[in-house]
Amino acid sequence: MKIAPLLLALSVSAMPAAAAPRRDSHAFLEQGRWWGVNVSSLEFKEPLPVRPQDIDFYANAGAKSIRLPVKRARLDTPEKLAALDALIQRGTARGMLMxxxxxxxxxxxxxDIRDFWLRMGRRYRGQPLVAFDLQNEPKGGTWVSWGPDARDLIHALRKAGVDNQLILEWRGWSGFGRADRGEPPKRACESALCSLNRGGIFTLADLDPLKRTWLSPHRYFNRGGSGATPECRPYPATGPLGNSVKAARKLGMRLYVGEFAFGRAKTVPKTCQAMVDDIVAFFRTTPEVVGGAAWGWGPRWSKTYLFRGESIGxxxxxxxxxxxxxxxSLWAK
Known part of the structure; x- marks a missing residue:
């Protein structure tokens, strides 16, 4: 009897089966179509209440995403946090990305930003439909520091067990045209891609160990993209819009358009009417774009606000x- 082959066979049969690859519970987010609106109020010093039934108002119209602007210094009482919880719970129950x-x-x-997101991470851990937009249109620091600072923040959150989808904006109002300016090596950085690359960040994995971070460009269509005036200036896909897509492709990332606007409830300027079909088509057909939120919705805006989306009365x-x-039209399947 040949003992060695028998022992080998027994040892092989006794080996545990290889564990099946762990399923990523957040992978469905990459399928996109997370279009909706910004619902403003909680960021104001004197907010008007946003209620769970308000979330239903947007969901019933077809919105798949709600961006809730807040200011960390104003989420300072248990009552305010409970009100935020109620909105999050209603939205996620309706299948919306909050x-x-x-x-x-x-x-x-x-x-302070790191501490805030650590608290939010503990509060909403394990909820794939709750995403964190880390800092709206960041100021302070420099282009050189922005990329490494973003990486350090994301790594700190992941190390602490925060597993939510993260959304990253950049200096320069997070403008589409500031995503990638193709700066040569000897020129100072003026774009997100340059800052990331010079900080040693070349892929999504370099930025986020869980690979759950989206870039978030903002786009208002007036000259300069400030959103301070209502007219629209045409932006072809090869211009600032395309720059963000190229940056995302180089990094292997997706885009969530955190703010954009075409007009307001009362009127859409003719200059915007002339280009909006092309912009909607660009957003809907570009694989890197997973969704976004139109600006100017929610109860807090005045009757005369430039981008107020909701009708008065x-x-x-x-x-x-x-x-x-x-x-x-962005929400259509």
């Missing part, structure tokens, strides 16, 4: 305005 946006325009390297008429129809 984006908590830290809207303080701060320096992403600020320790009967808000259900908001979806019948030209602006409402344009926004909803």
């Amino acid at each position: 984006v908590i946006d830290e809207h303080s325009y701060g320096n992403i390297g600020d320790p 009967d808000r259900t008429k908001s979806w019948d305005t030209e602006n409402g129809r344009l926004i909803r």
Whole structure:
């Protein structure tokens, strides 16, 4: 009897089967179509209440995503946190991606921002439909520091067990045209891609060990993209819009368009009407774009606000305005 082959066979049969690859519970987010609106109020010093039934108003119209601007210094009582919880719970129950946006325009390297997201991470851990927009249109620091600071923040959150989808904005108002300016080696950085690359960040994995971070460009279509005036200036896909896509492709990342606007409930300027079909088609057909949120919705905006999306009086008429129809055209399957 040959003992060695028998022992070998027994040892092989006794080996445990290889564990099946762990399924990524967040992978469905990459399928995209997370289009919706910004619902402003919680970021104001004197907010008007946003209620769970308000979330239903947007969900019933077809929105798949809500971006909730907040300021960390104002989420300072158990009652305010409970109100945020109620909105998050209603939205996720409706299958919506709920984006908590830290809207303080701060320096992403600020320790207070890290502490805030560690608290939010403990509060909403294990909820794939709750995403964190780490810092709205960050200021402070420099282009040189922004990329490494963003990486350090993300790594700190992951080390602490925060598993939520993260959304990253950059200096220069997070403008589409500031995603990649193709700076040569001897020129100072003026774009997100340059800052990341010079910080040794060349792929999504370099930035986020869990590979759950999206880039978030903002785009208002007036000259310069400030959103300070209502007219639209055409932006072909080869211009600033395309720059963000090219940057995302180089990094292996996706884009969530955190802010954009075509007009308001009362009117859409003719210059915007002339280009909006091309912009909607670009957003809908570009694989890197997973969704976004139109700016100017929520109860807090005045009657005269430039991008107020909701109709005065009967808000259900908001979806019948030209602006409402344009926004909803992004939500179509």
